[in-house]
Amino acid sequence: xxxxxxxxxxxxxxxxxxxxxxxxxxxxxxxxxxxxxxxxxxxxxxxxxxxxxxxxxxxxxxxxxxxxxxxxxxxxxxxxxxxxxxxxxxxxxxxxxxxxxxxxxxxxxxxxxxxxxxxxxxxxxxxxxxxxxxxxxxxxxxxxxxxxxxxxxxxxxxxxxxxxxxxxxxxxxxxxxxxxxxxxxxxxxxxxxxxxxxxxxxxxxxxxxxxxxxxxxxxxxxxxxxxxxxxxxxxxxxxxxxx
Numbered sequence: 324x325x326x327x328x329x330x331x332x333x334x335x336x337x338x339x340x341x342x343x344x345x346x347x348x349x350x351x352x353x354x355x356x357x358x359x360x361x362x363x364x365x366x367x368x369x370x371x372x373x374x375x376x377x378x379x380x381x382x383x384x385x386x387x388x389x390x391x392x393x394x395x396x397x398x399x400x401x402x403x404x405x406x407x408x409x410x411x412x413x414x415x416x417x418x419x420x421x422x423x424x425x426x427x428x429x430x431x432x433x434x435x436x437x438x439x440x441x442x443x444x445x446x447x448x449x450x451x452x453x454x455x456x457x458x459x460x461x462x463x464x465x466x467x468x469x470x471x472x473x474x475x476x477x478x479x480x481x482x483x484x485x486x487x488x489x490x491x492x493x494x495x496x497x498x499x500x501x502x503x504x505x506x507x508x509x510x511x512x513x514x515x516x517x518x519x520x521x522x523x524x525x526x527x528x529x530x531x532x533x534x535x536x537x538x539x540x541x542x543x544x545x546x547x548x549x550x551x552x553x554x555x556x557x558x559x560x561x562x563x564x565x566x
Contacts, residue, residue, distance in 0.1 A: 359493045363431065369411025370403050373429040375505045375512070376418045419507040426457055426474065427505040431494040437474060437506070439465070443531060453477065457491060460531060464538075466506050466513040471535050475543040492544035495557055496520075504540060504559050515540045515559035522546055523554050530556050538564070 406412035419425040421436040441458035442448045452458045457476040464470030476492040498504075504515045523530065530541055538561050546555040 359490060363494055363497065366411070366432070368403075368405055369409045370406035370413070371411050372414045373417050373432045374414055375427045375429055375503075376416055419505075422507045422510045424459070424509075425507045426491075427507070428498070428503075429505070430502050431497050433491045433494070435476075435491045443473070443475060449475075463531070466508045466540075467511070467538070469536060469538050471531075471533070472506070472538070472540045473531050473543070474541070477544045477548070492542065493548050495542060495544050495555055496546075496548075498557050503562075504542070504557075506540070514562040516562050516565055517557060517559045518565075519556075519558040521556050521558075523556055525551070525554055527554070530558075 402412050415432075417427050417429065417432070417434045419427055420434050424437040424439055425435065426437050427434050436456040437459050438452045438456055439459045440461040441452050443458070443460040449458050453476055457474050459465075460473040460475060463473040466472060477490060498517050498520060500517055500519070502517045504517065506513045506515070530543070540559040540561075542557040542559070544555050545551045546553040
């Protein structure tokens with residue numbers, strides 16, 4: 324085997340390795356995003372709508388049991404042939420996975436536990452939490468009082484770890500003004516409506532630290548999904564405070 328041929332084989336092997344490694348990195352980074360995006364649009368095409376169980380009836384095995392208010396069930400999704408063929412054309416009911424401290428976002432079908440008082444400045448503390456659910460930033464308030472309720476999810480230290488973290492906030496960009504966000508705290512449902520959505524730099528920490536004289540819910544995730552380049556911020560106000 325000539326030296327030139329051996330060099331060609333080595334370079335081709337290295338080239339194939341780097342191509343496969345790049346493809347693996349892209350799949351690890353954007354695979355969960357693509358899957359959830361596809362699932363979101365597929366369920367929309369099936370005419371599936373989500374509502375939140377709202378009123379506590381009783382306790383069973385130490386956990387609150389919730390009912391559906393009649394207003395939550397209307398309007399029902401309109402009939403479509405594709406929905407009928409795929410088992411859609413229906414309203415699905417979301418019961419909070421944690422009535423102690425949980426989050427439901429009906430539009431995107433998100434239903435997850437919130438872990439309170441997590442240090443948002445310490446990756447060694449918040450990264451393990453984000454593998455399980457949504458983090459409530461330490462130093463921010465809880466539902467029902469004036470101040471900023473700051474929740475964050477989907478953060479990673481490297482692309483190969485993206486799949487390890489809870490993907491519940493991947494679809495936050497689907498939220499628009501007026502969309503509902505529900506927080507359950509100690510068995511009580513707090514209803515918020517989206518008022519604003521923006522993309523900011525990681526250095527813009529005032530959304531976390533700025534004191535507020537009124538109650539506000541702030542949701543944060545990384546943007547674009549699968550990266551840590553920017554931050555997507557969704558701001559919501561209590562339904563009772565809106566005109």
